[in-house]
Amino acid sequence: MNMEKEVTIYDIAELLQLSAATVSRALNDHPAINIKTRQKVNAKALELGYRSNTFASNLRKKTTQTLGVIVPRLNSHFMSSVLAGMEVVANKAGYHMLISQSLESFQNEKSNVRTMFNNRVDGLLVSLAYDTETYDHFAGFVKKKVPLLFFDRVTDYLGCPGIVIDNIKAGQEATEHLIQQGCVRILHVTGNLLRNVYADRLAGYRQALRKAGIEVREELVVVNDLSAEAGVDLAQAIMHMEHRPDGVFVSSDVCAVNCMKTLQGAGYQLPEDIAFVGFNNDHVSEIIEPKLTTIDYPGKQMGELAVSTMINHLKGIQAIDSTSSITMHTRLIVRASSQRAKS
Amino acid sequence: MNMEKEVTIYDIAELLQLSAATVSRALNDHPAINIKTRQKVNAKALELGYRSNTFASNLRKKTTQTLGVIVPRLNSHFMSSVLAGMEVVANKAGYHMLISQSLESFQNEKSNVRTMFNNRVDGLLVSLAYDTETYDHFAGFVKKKVPLLFFDRVTDYLGCPGIVIDNIKAGQEATEHLIQQGCVRILHVTGNLLRNVYADRLAGYRQALRKAGIEVREELVVVNDLSAEAGVDLAQAIMHMEHRPDGVFVSSDVCAVNCMKTLQGAGYQLPEDIAFVGFNNDHVSEIIEPKLTTIDYPGKQMGELAVSTMINHLKGIQAIDSTSSITMHTRLIVRASSQRAKS
DNA sequence: TTTCAAAATGCAACCGATTGCAAAGAGAAA
DNA sequence: TTTCTCTTTGCAATCGGTTGCATTTTGAAA
Numbered sequence: 253m254n255m256e257k258e259v260t261i262y263d264i265a266e267l268l269q270l271s272a273a274t275v276s277r278a279l280n281d282h283p284a285i286n287i288k289t290r291q292k293v294n295a296k297a298l299e300l301g302y303r304s305n306t307f308a309s310n311l312r313k314k315t316t317q318t319l320g321v322i323v324p325r326l327n328s329h330f331m332s333s334v335l336a337g338m339e340v341v342a343n344k345a346g347y348h349m350l351i352s353q354s355l356e357s358f359q360n361e362k363s364n365v366r367t368m369f370n371n372r373v374d375g376l377l378v379s380l381a382y383d384t385e386t387y388d389h390f391a392g393f394v395k396k397k398v399p400l401l402f403f404d405r406v407t408d409y410l411g412c413p414g415i416v417i418d419n420i421k422a423g424q425e426a427t428e429h430l431i432q433q434g435c436v437r438i439l440h441v442t443g444n445l446l447r448n449v450y451a452d453r454l455a456g457y458r459q460a461l462r463k464a465g466i467e468v469r470e471e472l473v474v475v476n477d478l479s480a481e482a483g484v485d486l487a488q489a490i491m492h493m494e495h496r497p498d499g500v501f502v503s504s505d506v507c508a509v510n511c512m513k514t515l516q517g518a519g520y521q522l523p524e525d526i527a528f529v530g531f532n533n534d535h536v537s538e539i540i541e542p543k544l545t546t547i548d549y550p551g552k553q554m555g556e557l558a559v560s561t562m563i564n565h566l567k568g569i570q571a572i573d574s575t576s577s578i579t580m581h582t583r584l585i586v587r588a589s590s591q592r593a594k595s
Numbered sequence: 596m597n598m599e600k601e602v603t604i605y606d607i608a609e610l611l612q613l614s615a616a617t618v619s620r621a622l623n624d625h626p627a628i629n630i631k632t633r634q635k636v637n638a639k640a641l642e643l644g645y646r647s648n649t650f651a652s653n654l655r656k657k658t659t660q661t662l663g664v665i666v667p668r669l670n671s672h673f674m675s676s677v678l679a680g681m682e683v684v685a686n687k688a689g690y691h692m693l694i695s696q697s698l699e700s701f702q703n704e705k706s707n708v709r710t711m712f713n714n715r716v717d718g719l720l721v722s723l724a725y726d727t728e729t730y731d732h733f734a735g736f737v738k739k740k741v742p743l744l745f746f747d748r749v750t751d752y753l754g755c756p757g758i759v760i761d762n763i764k765a766g767q768e769a770t771e772h773l774i775q776q777g778c779v780r781i782l783h784v785t786g787n788l789l790r791n792v793y794a795d796r797l798a799g800y801r802q803a804l805r806k807a808g809i810e811v812r813e814e815l816v817v818v819n820d821l822s823a824e825a826g827v828d829l830a831q832a833i834m835h836m837e838h839r840p841d842g843v844f845v846s847s848d849v850c851a852v853n854c855m856k857t858l859q860g861a862g863y864q865l866p867e868d869i870a871f872v873g874f875n876n877d878h879v880s881e882i883i884e885p886k887l888t889t890i891d892y893p894g895k896q897m898g899e900l901a902v903s904t905m906i907n908h909l910k911g912i913q914a915i916d917s918t919s920s921i922t923m924h925t926r927l928i929v930r931a932s933s934q935r936a937k938s
Numbered sequence: 939t940t941t942c943a944a945a946a947t948g949c950a951a952c953c954g955a956t957t958g959c960a961a962a963g964a965g966a967a968a
Numbered sequence: 969t970t971t972c973t974c975t976t977t978g979c980a981a982t983c984g985g986t987t988g989c990a991t992t993t994t995g996a997a998a
Contacts, residue, residue, distance in 0.1 A: 276957090655987085
């Protein structure tokens with residue numbers, strides 16, 4: 253008596269002296285069902301508080317109307333923009349989203365992928381964890397031909413399409429900007445080079461230096477986890493450098509900003525002593541003084557594009573394999589942190 | 596030939612000359628199954644690339660091992676901490692999380708709740724949208740006795756437990772701190788008063804004023820959406836006030852910080868002209884200069900507590916109804932934005 | 939060798955919606 | 969009234985695990 257019995261289509265069928273088949277069709281607005289019957293069924297369903305059993309339905313239909321999303325973390329301005337964009341497009345198309353975080357760990361990513369696989373998401377959208385080196389955990393999706401799409405942190409290891417920005421170009425622009433401001437000893441701080449985003453920005457950085465005839469020095473490339481704490485450590489490291497850089501290009505605003513604060517606390521003048529360029533156009537870039545020059549990253553649009561690409565594929569409008577990768581535009585936003593008095 | 600056939604327990608059973616029941620039990624490590632049989636089954640499953648069909652399983656078991664989470668937005672430091680905390684605890688207990696955002700809209704919240712209901716999550720964790728006024732959309736959960744738990748932005752309308760901080764106390768402490776710093780005309784900026792968090796902080800603010808014998812003036816309470824943009828507008832409003840406040844207590848760091856920036860841009864000295872206190876201990880509070888005094892908000896712990904409370908209930912360890920609400924500690928962090936030269 | 943409890947496995951019903959095909963009903967034309 | 973064509977509705981199998989209960993197997997004690 254405590255346990256409320258679930259209402260099923262059979263209950264409705266019985267009460268209305270119909271077959272379950274008819275009820276099922278009526279609830280799904282099947283055209284073969286008489287309009288009056290349909291109305292009667294819907295009314296009864298409402299009255300009884302009927303809820304469709306997604307499992308029974310999915311089991312039979314073999315489709316879930318669900319997209320899986322695996323991201324490293326939810327805590328950046330960029331990532332939450334991406335997800336907001338995704339949610340809007342997905343819902344509009346009648347899809348749900350199953351979001352999970354790898355928390356930057358390969359192990360979690362693996363287990364999340366497994367879950368998504370068992371839950372039979374209709375498609376999977378992934379931005380890779382920090383330390384993912386192998387891609388076997390995606391093999392199931394490839395084998396079963398469940399569409400798989402990477403965004404931001406991609407891999408072409410699996411031949412799956414990816415949605416990215418042109419990190420090489422962005423890195424190059426950021427570096428060139430510093431060079432134009434008169435910097436000659438530019439430190440580049442970035443994340444794990446396994447990830448395309450960081451490797452490419454580094455490539456862009458190098459390219460810009462070469463183009464300007466500046467020697468590329470390995471000791472001027474620092475890899476860390478781009479966290480706020482890493483920014484503080486970075487500042488310490490800079491202060492202890494024999495030859496201090498006159499410009500710093502950091503692959504993350506949050507890291508850059510914390511580094512700047514620490515340096516300022518130690519008496520450095522920014523951008524006079526050191527010019528800074530960040531990445532992402534995070535909120536903080538406009539809070540720090542001097543405001544941080546950065547690369548604007550179209551998070552919301554990336555999310556929208558990722559989901560609409562996926563859905564078009566699922567609907568058969570456009571095969572996903574036809575595109576190997578989509579590149580989005582970025583833009584350098586120049587602010588005070590990098591503008592030095594020209595001399 | 597293109598279509599890879601799904602492998603089922605029946606396939607495994609046939610190949611191994613066992614019954615499906617045995618295979619099922621073996622895959623679930625049922626103790627009644629001989630260890631050697633279990634190993635054989637697992638090996639075969641691996642070999643064939645078998646994946647459990649969650650739907651069939653859920654359909655039969657009537658449990659999903661999934662917790663639904665509905666949050667207004669993912670984009671605050673606080674919220675992502677909450678979710679990170681939740682994810683860890685949930686995964687450890689073998690639960691998945693279905694996360695969705697209401698994007699602060701009642702309509703979205705309603706539709707998300709419906710989805711969670713149809714997907715038969717084992718429990719639902721909610722932080723209410725900005726403008727939710729009615730709670731009928733949760734009626735299904737209450738009726739079917741699916742545990743429902745609110746966190747941060749709660750309601751006791753439904754008699755469901757909530758996990759909160761003591762917003763009254765926090766609001767009072769923040770205000771008292773400003774009073775101690777010599778402020779006598781304190782502006783309080785907060786969100787929709789439908790939400791407990793904002794209503795309570797306001798109550799705390801009033802209480803502190805009264806206690807200090809300062810008149811409570813309605814024109815010194817501003818309600819906005821606490822966004823970055825709202826912060827800029829707020830600054831404009833302050834500059835146009837006839838009697839400018841000498842202290843501002845904002846219910847969100849992000850909003851406070853943008854307000855501060857704008858005021859500074861207009862030549863105000865902070866904290867000398869106006870002292871600021873924010874809320875949440877967001878990253879930006881340490882980036883702004885002067886650093887923002889704020890209330891530390893235990894996001895991660897709140898997430899952990901919410902999920903562990905839920906799971907204990909689901910496991911029958913502790914009925915959720917026994918607790919009507921759990922209150923967590925907060926802490927005022929005093930930084931430069933509110934510290935005025937004592938005179 | 940017989941006996942019997944414990945361990946291991948199998949049988950078969952069940953969860954609830956979907957859908958191809960068959961059948962019944964309705965209405966119009968002959 | 970009969971015939972025939974659309975409309976509607978129903979039958980019954982199916983999706984793939986799970987589980988109470990029955991049955992078989994195992995191994996040790998009698």
